[in-house]
Amino acid sequence: MERLPKHIAIIMDGNGRWAKEQGQDRLFGHYHGVISVRKVVEAATEIGIEYLTLYAFSTENWDRPQAEVSGLMTLFVDTIAKEVPDLHKNNIKLHFIGNLDMLPKEAQEALSNAMEITAQNTGLTLIIALSYSSRWELVEATKRIAQKVLNGSLDMEHITEAEISENLTTSEFPDPELMIRTSGECRISNFLLYQLAYAELYFTDTLWPAFGKEDLIKALSEYQSRERRFGKTSEQIHTD
Ligand code: FPP
Secondary structure: OOOOOOOOEOOOOOOHHHHHHHOOOOOHHHHHHHHHHHHHHHHHHOOOEEEEEEEEEHHHHHHHOOOHHHHHHHHHHHHHHHHHHHHHHHOOOOEOOOOHHHHHHHHHHHHHHHHHHHHOOOOOEEEEEEEOOOHHHHHHHHHHHHHHHHHHOOOHHHHOHHHHHHHOOOOOOOOEEEEEOOOOOOOOOOOOOOOOOOOEEOOOOOOHHHOHHHHHHHHHHHHHHOOOOOOOOOOHHOOO
């Protein structure tokens, strides 16, 4: 239980391929993906992880076939409505990041409601990235900073790394120390590009609907076996 990351970020990939293996349609895979979300949230709570960010829907995912997009929106709204009482009972705080204005009104209401109900909880913070892309987020942050410089509330010299972090959608959370991607793809795909600067990256061939507690533990033990040097030498790390 030592040297655990405070914040884990996950790209949940492979729902479609998993469904195909079962001879089912893609939405069947997404429904089973929700079961994995539940398992991983339970395990993260048990282990004592403080922040868990899940990439549920990217800005690019809007370009998928309309039936899949609307199926996913229904799944998000239904799952959130169904799970909020249990999440609340388990002291979990829900947060959503992304271009939420692009979501259907019904989804926006479900998200605000979930955040409001769980706002005072002090256990795991579960951050769901919906209609999120890191480049979108960086553009928004840049505009906000430029606005502050324009209106005189910020000097150019005070545009620091911290100032950029404060203008990202994740400003309230520490950067993830571990990023997991399932399904054998070894990419970051426009996810938390600034925040993952020093994260350990863990890729597994397991498809998301097949991912569970044991897989999370495996990723955590791999993380614990790695030496995080932040640009220093191994000797410096051991004498610090
Ligand atoms: C990627 O697999 C998965 C998605 C785009 C959707 C992920 C959504 C869930 C797991 C539901 C989560 C629900 C909540 C409420 C958090 P893919 O479709 O790209 O799979 P493929 O690469 O095999 O085609």
